[in-house]
Amino acid sequence: MQPDSPETGGIWRPDGPDLIVHSDNLAFIQTLPDASFPLIYIDPPFNTGKTQARRSMRTVRAADGPRIGFKGRSYETVRGATLRYADTFSEYWEFLEPRLVEAWRLLADNGTLYLHLDYREVHYAKVLLDALFGRDSFLNEIIWAYDYGGRAKDRWPAKHDNILVYVKNPEDYVFDSAEVDREPYMAPGLVTAEKAALGKLPTDVWWHTIVSPTGKEKTGYPTQKPLGVLRRIVAASSRPGDWVLDFFAGSGTTGAAARALDRRFVLVDESPDAVRVMSERLGIEPERLI
Template structure:
């Protein structure tokens, strides 16, 4: 029987497999996903090198989805036999229209996952799918088929950039977030956003000794024969076809409850007047209610999000991932559609903004990603922001034996995992093939200005020798790197250590000297050892700001696996 994790958990692996094997039916309260798509390379980049070159490590993990092939055909067939006839018929119709191409492969991959996400969502749950306009219309059709058109909630437009110069078309400045519920009984909390300056200038035009305020009606349409229809201070609302309507919701927020509710309408108006909450216009006789700015909660969230700016290159929140979404955007979604203690799931967690926001807002969370690089970066982000937080990581090696097993089973994934441990950027996005002796790079700034690099070479075999060190020395000289780092599964030989020492030191001046060639074993990494380098470059990886949250777990973090 599938049991959803009780603890906050990061999963490495294909989210389809993780969902089927680890997430139980109707166990998740809120799902947010931002699935990658190859329509715009910059939309999918996890991070960039200091020189601007893009890492395609995230795209690499989804290579099979960009062209129609065996994987896409299998995903399509699984939808056909899923039992969801609406989704099957819709996907079949899309294939008839689009034929077998990159978009259709992507939609087949998404359809089978949306069916699983619908399964794990509670009846009171909601799903938010973040996408760009290239695929949003197709995804909306799929969501209609999986969730039902009646459960469509909102199409949210987020202005992700202020302007974009494009020839012969409107500047593309927005993303789309499609919101659906599992049923009509879904969690919804009123969330308010602050007013912008133009709104305040337009409506909060009045001010007195208590502060800035706007005016609102004290009467409602239609006449009444009861207390609300009687005159007050020689003003008879019936003459104007109206009745007195005291704004009870605002009154409650002001704390005027209890005996106030038992007063007649006229006595309530007297009390409001005594408190200075009634505005008497200089012309005319009909009084109005004062709504002070400080007592107003703002405007309820709208489906056009323009008050949450994208993360600028200089923002403190920026960690170095071009597709990083603002925490404020995820916090707004989580606040609206979940409650403290609820389970939030992100099946494409990328750089971890969703799980960061969930941790901060005292929700339980599950994050899934198919790249070791992403899992490593999310782990670092969480430890930086929440030093005492506890979470599990599933699917990555936790000891030397597991690392050896991974190296034997999949050399390529072993390399990507090892690179993630030392927070190195994979060479050529971690793609398979000839690498010229380079598996990855670590960037650093010894003087705080000039970006330098260290070459990382991974050796996952059982046999190592001094020739590998000589090759590494030649590689760093060819690449004009300052340091060469070998990560070896096997113990280095005495000759290897001697050759590495003979390569000399990299001298930085103010930061001291560092071995030009460094050898670390995988066992060393499990012991906590890391490459010795001066000041890792903040433009690639920045340290997440520590969050101070109410009710933060104060227990020891324990052993977090690599």
């Protein structure tokens, strides 16, 4: 399908409005034109083999029955406002690889991809992205570390996610460290008072809390990522007015960060729960292509 095909109605335009799209993400992103997005952030399911669930802080109407999505993933809304999805794939890389190929195609010539995974699949992703982008295009592996949740007794508890960062052209990409929020020094006594007051630029290890289960930021959507993490990504790797694409958009945090920083965004998800949460959070009526 072409970007202006009847199937999509040409709903995305470079001079158009921000978008929330309810669609199978591969079917939709294949209609978008090459090199359209300076920044792509994606946070796909982690293939944990578990059912992810979160309780929202407000009451919603109970669904009539389960909703089945792509590859048999199930979504349901139950009384008590618990949102769930099954995070398990028998053919995970058959699912993810074509979407990463599309991400490479959609990146602008100076664009950057952030792929958010965890220890289960990130090593395979690194090999695949090295082949797709070229090893010289690998910029960073960011470790997002947090300290919340259960503690394993038979191993070191896993309390971090991995974010792989690749640029389309290692000779020409956007990275503006001056726009990134600064952090307190861990040993402020070892630097001057001026430096301690200013704070330091983050490294590739980000200590940032998860979204508080009782905080105002919480939407109730499973695996919601903190706004502070996405603000840092958007601030560093895009410029005001740029388009940001997230086609595993979930709770819409990428859109919230983009809006706060004067960027434009396209958010895509096939989950009706995700689309509802994003629409209410961002005040945008979704385009429904599913």
